[in-house]
Amino acid sequence: MNYATRARDLLLELKSSDFLPTYNEEGVRAALTEINHHTDALTDLVRAANRSQGNDSQQQGIPIESRPSMILHDASIRRNKRCLLAYHAYRIDKLRNLRWETSGTLPSRVSPLLCEAELEFFRAYDKLVANTSLSGGTVGILDYNADMLPPTENFIMVRVVEEGLGKIETESCGVVELEVGTMHYLPRGDVEGLVRRGALVQLSGEEC
Amino acid sequence: MAATQTMPSYYDIDTILAEEELIQIRPSFPFSHLSHLDPEHRSRKRRRVDKENVGNANRGSSVVGTAPHVLEEGAKIKMPMWAVDRWVVLGFVTVTLPGVYGRKMKERLQADPVSVDLGTNNTHYFLSGLLLASLLQRASQIAKRHRSRSASSPALQLSALAQSLRYSLLNAMMGDRLRRNFDWTLSALDAMEDDASGHVGRLSVLEKLMFEKGVESSGAVVRWREGGSGRIAGSKVVVRG
């Protein structure tokens, strides 16, 4: 029996990848096709059963011998559906977490792994979070992205590891040029996003 | 599908994969249209089935009354747990537990639980067993409901089987294996990388999940002791890439 094997393979791909495997459009389509096959087969069985029921007025309903195959088709449809849902839910879940990890920037190595709809999801989710963050209410602007962990110091020491960051404007230190290899002592809030997406590295040590 | 939302593991990949566990069943009555499930039967018709895909194979044979391709009563077939779930629940088939849940494995797990390797071939040992026990339990409930009180022995049998399966799993999982696993989660960070991987390699998925959670926690404590909580971590996805 090889029902729902393509759908299962999708999940195995997820398991064997350390982040996400490339979106397997072919596999998804194969699973959908299989669902259609089962649907057709099931419909045929039901029609046939109804027809024979019409001929034979003694017999009401569907004979028990035909029920297992109907149930099996039904189970295969559900199985494929569950695998597909799980596959997509898992990926969406990862993307949602990624949004919080990188405060909205999609790492360049991730985008080729996604399908069009997933890219769109990431953008839309990012936008949604950004809008919520800025609406603030009466207290003022509340940035959900700042301080994922309770901060202990206001200033942190960072080293630049990514090229081409240019200048950033900070609240209390004016404009700072971020050249590769240089170290800076900067307000935590201004650089937290850059550290989290890997452009800067925070240096440990007792400072202040 | 409102009903399935009450099941927390609906989206859980491990659970879904654990339901691939093959189970041996025997139909309690002839099953129409399903002869292709029987490997012996199939060998005769291989050419035909291979040519047609899943759907067509069934459609071609779906005219009731004109000798449908019957899967004989009592034929031994092996199918994944998810596929036979309803059949078992409805009592359409009788079930034989997979060999790994038999006496031999039980004895091995009792004699020297820690050294049994569940990571290579039986990754889903506990999870599949758990799902299987739950399936038998459900089948017994249905059986209880639909048979007269005097003849409720199949229900009792199923229930007893589920119970004993659960207990033997519980015994194997929560004893020495759990203790060893717990010790590793506390010391995995100090120990040599290789040693831990040897241990992890023998774990089933549920145990590995526990191990990973444990290591994450004790790692967090170590990180905190070393660097406090002020550090901003770079995104793992970015760092790895």
Place this chain on the structure above:
Amino acid sequence: MTSAPPSVSFFGNTPLSPDRSIAISSFLAGDEPIAIIPSFHHPEPLGLISGQVGPFRAGMDTVVPLWLAVMLRRRKLAKIIPPSWMDADLLKEVLRFERDPREANFSSLLPYRHAEIAQAILAACRAGSGTGASGGGSAGDSEIPDADRIKLLLEDIATVRMDKIRRNVHTLSSQILSRPSRVQPIIDVTNIGSLEMHAVKSFVTESFRLHRELSGKGNAYSQPLQSAEGSRKENAESRSNGSRLDGASRGRLRASRLVREDDDLQEPRPLEEIDGDGEEVTGHGDTGQSRIRRHR
């Protein structure tokens, strides 16, 4: 609840990562009251969200939250008076107690967040005093003369206590977890420290969860049929006079439900299931019954 295996998580119900829980815990430790001796004057009390602090007079001790104490100490505006338990002799006593195999509990002399408090105070005092000569001559003006000894003692205590937790879990595993039991497993952790708790929490809660599932009491791995069992049993019971389906009727499906092809193919459902569908039957009990009766 962290119990369920990852289903779909959302911001807000994602289980806290241990890193975050520990960070939060040490942040909360900042609220612990700590005595300081300020070296400045500030006659007006400060109104903070958590309450008033001050007034501050140079040389007069006053109690402030730990986070404020640490901040002032780092700016050399105050000296911290370490809490009474941060004392080498007392800690030695604690260590002796923890090593005593007869004591199953943890020492009650240490507060819940002792690890976090100690780390904050020790770091603040070291940072403040070490600026001039960072080598080793810092002991002179520090308020904790034997800081290094205290640190070592705390580390020893942490190790011994972790081992105690480890042994407790082992006992738990051999006595309760590995057999089916009616009682929920209990682990006594009176006076456990918050850090120790974070270190073992996820493993222990996960094993409790699996114990529950394997004892047949959980519902994470069973299908809805079982989870709605209670309500259905009642229904089955109430209908039991004559509504139990005999063999012949069990062999029939209701065709009317099957021909709805436009439906999303939840059908065919065998009769037993319709009978057993808790919501449907409880929702409109009468119709549910009559539908089945009509059919016999």
